Amino acid sequence: MALLPPKEGWFYQKVARDEKIxxxxxxxxxxxLFFWMIIWHVYAKQNPSFVTYKxxxxxxxQLTQAFIEKYKVGEENGIPVVKPPPGSxxxxxxxxFRWEPVLVLKKGEEYxxxxxxxxxxxxxxxxxxxxxxxVYPKYDYVLTFKPTSAGEFYIVCNEFCxxxxxxxxxxxxxxx
Amino acid sequence: MSEEKKVPFLQLVFDDFIxxxxxxxxxxxxxxxxxxLIEIAWTPPIPEEIKQAxxxx
Numbered sequence: 001m002a003l004l005p006p007k008e009g010w011f012y013q014k015v016a017r018d019e020k021i022x023x024x025x026x027x028x029x030x031x032x033l034f035f036w037m038i039i040w041h042v043y044a045k046q047n048p049s050f051v052t053y054k055x056x057x058x059x060x061x062q063l064t065q066a067f068i069e070k071y072k073v074g075e076e077n078g079i080p081v082v083k084p085p086p087g088s089x090x091x092x093x094x095x096x097f098r099w100e101p102v103l104v105l106k107k108g109e110e111y112x113x114x115x116x117x118x119x120x121x122x123x124x125x126x127x128x129x130x131x132x133x134x135v136y137p138k139y140d141y142v143l144t145f146k147p148t149s150a151g152e153f154y155i156v157c158n159e160f161c162x163x164x165x166x167x168x169x170x171x172x173x174x175x176x
Numbered sequence: 177m178s179e180e181k182k183v184p185f186l187q188l189v190f191d192d193f194i195x196x197x198x199x200x201x202x203x204x205x206x207x208x209x210x211x212x213l214i215e216i217a218w219t220p221p222i223p224e225e226i227k228q229a230x231x232x233x
Contacts, residue, residue: 054219
């Protein structure tokens with residue numbers, strides 16, 4: 001019994017055949033799961049791109065402002081509304097306690113999202129599709145997005161970031 | 177009494193369940209920490225072409 005200390009001299013005993021078979025089976029299963037993990041990552045299309053760049057809050061703020069200036073089409077509750085061309089790099093800035101800008105995207109087109117924080121750790125949670133990613137300051141997290149349905153989607157912050165955390169709601173509008 | 181046999185090192189390790197518990201936590205803690213530090217060290221800056229496209233420099 002495994003709960004009791006083994007008999008003296010166990011270290012020199014030969015491993016029994018059935019035990020070897022069990023060890024072999026466990027090894028085969030672990031090797032299979034290891035390769036399945038890689039196959040799933042490549043073919044399942046359920047994982048983020050894992051592209052991350054180093055940045056600074058100042059640099060990312062500057063890039064977001066330049067992005068807003070370049071593609072701005074309006075304003076909503078004091079937050080700029082931006083309509084970037086399909087296939088372009090999209091900058092989304094998280095800060096206490098807002099997401100900016102509001103993005104207008106085209107259905108079926110691919111965009112490269114760059115997401116970073118200006119101050120503390122935030123959480124990017126796209127609703128109602130429920131996609132969740134962490135947003136760190138000093139790191140630009142790159143995600144490739146292809147909106148598959150039109151409508152208005154909301155981004156809520158899902159990492160407690162301070163007193164106004166619950167008011168931190170952004171918006172993505174997907175047009176046909 | 178029989179003369180004392182030298183206990184093999186691996187047997188000492190396998191017989192000490194507290195040591196096994198410690199190793200089971202410590203080995204992963206250290207490996208993940210090192211992995212994280214390597215990831216941080218190898219993270220590249222934002223490519224210049226992306227910056228130039230927006231800032232026009």
